[in-house]
Amino acid sequence: MIGPDTGNGRRPTGAAFTIAAFLAGLGALLIWQGRGIPDKGGYSGVSSGDMPVFVGICLILLAVAHVLTGLRYGDKAVPRQQPLPVLLIVAGLALQLLLLQVVGFAIASGLLFACTAAAFGKRNFAISLPVGIVFALIIYGVFDRLLKLNLPGRFLENLIFGG
């Protein structure tokens, strides 16, 4: 992630520095990991660890470039963002991730569906949740049973499509 949203206009150069910090961190991680690989590279002279180190160095150079441009030009103002819809969708994804193996594909995906719909303004879960679950069940039927994709099914799927 590139760090928190700094698009409220108060700190116009904040984003560039956050991104620079992220890039530098990622670069340092790559260099550290690449250096740790005990491989001399054989005939080519380029070992498994050299590519991560190279990419890491480039990322750090890019981080420096971000700092320099951030200092010189500042950032373009980012349009105002609504945090709630973003949180709703991320929550939906997290719910699906956590509940997938517990309640099965249909209910977990129905929750994601309802959360996303809520993010776009359909806040009535009494409608969107059943719609999502039915939609996910249809998808489960088509993809798991007809196209042999292996989707996790629990009681609801087994109840409807049989074990």
Add this chain to the structure above:
Amino acid sequence: MTTFDFLLQGLAVALDPVILMYALIGVTLGTAVGVLPGIGPALTVALLLPVTYGLDPAGSLIMFAGIYYGGMYGGSTTSILLNTPGESASIVTALEGNKMARAGRGGPALATAAIGSFVAGLLATLALAFLAPQVVKLALVFGPREYFALMVLAFVTVSAAFGDSTMKGLTSLFVGLALAVVGIDGLTGQARLSFGVPQLLDGIEVTTLAVAMFAVGETLFVAAQGPGMQDKVLAIKGSVAMTRADWSRSWRPWLRGTAIGFPIGAMPAGGADIASFLSYGTEKRFARHPEEFGHGAIEGVAGPEAANNAAAAGTLVPLLTLGLPTTATAAIMLAGFQQFGLQPGPLLFVTAPKLVWGLIASLLIANIMLLVLNLPLIRLWVKLLSIPRPWLYAGILLFATLGTIGVNPSPVELSMLMIFGVMGYLMRLHGYPIAPVVVGLILGPMAEQQLRRALSIAQGDWTTLVSTPVAAGLLAVAFLALVVPPLLRLRGKGAVLSQIAGDND
């Protein structure tokens, strides 16, 4: 055998009813995703990749190519009627097309877009058929160092040559390359950056990244803009028929668009969006009534629409002959080939000629299908635009996770989907291009292997990389493409470059 014989052989494959079915599904889906704003061909192919594991390779690949072509057709519809481009290659179409629709000339605008796409698609696919064997002959003399140089060139053109900032493009590219080193090194079997997580040993799936960045990222981005009202669709008034004047003003832009689009697609010089911008500029210069531009000039619809289709066909030249993806969609199609154990490149023309020529011939047929789908049935597609956005995006996200869950229902994979999704959103927000990340992820390991292979052959002598004219030339072009755009920007010509920013597809 000559190209013509191969093409006939391919037609025999393509006319198989099952293959025709796949092509029809592909072009229908492609048109649909082209029409719908927010999902493009790259995403659709990525979503379908996991679903096609068990299906016929030739059929699946033909379906993917159909989606790519269909997306180029369908994108014009939203541009013209809604002023919201369905995909990035249709942004210019919106300039003139929407003005035409406002003036009640939406029908002819859609018609010139569809027929132009057809003409361009047909000519460019034929060009692909005749050019590909030549490139294959050339590619046979390519060794690891030439491939490496070619990939470096592709990296530069995808990330740095266009767009409003070389720095941002390179940042995207190197984030992609950083993700690419995760997993087992293909040459030595050494695990890299896997942090003891077994799921990371396989590396980061291209499909997971693409779906996360395009589907999840785009959904988050659209949602975060707040409850914007659903744009009003302009009704198609009158018939879609073009007048005699429309025809006479359209045919030259179609041909010029094709001539511009195909080479741009075929060279590793970026995708259909760039071609369509260049075509628009050209038409403006050639126009007999330049004052009409900005107020609904039909040339401004005909040229770019032809150009973006021709470029889509052109993209298949490096993809099929060299295994080199130059756009996000091509990168994901490459992942599709690899999924079936096929490696695109000169050898593919020898080992699987039926598949390659079947694919090329199917594209000719897909073009005819698309013309039928897009002209008489256009009103049907417009109805798609009336799906309420909450349901549309909820459905998109459900499908996005479906692919990942189907391949690998592990929490690690789904967490990556979420993290990359948020990353895609933040990148969009701050103006970082998405395509270089995807291209970096898929081309990174290939470039690294070619580099190390070349150096192994030369016993570690780095000058081998520039020891042949082809390799040295390609690296020189890559260097110029990296250095010239920032200089142009410094001299105040940056507006042109940021206009032809390579975006999503």
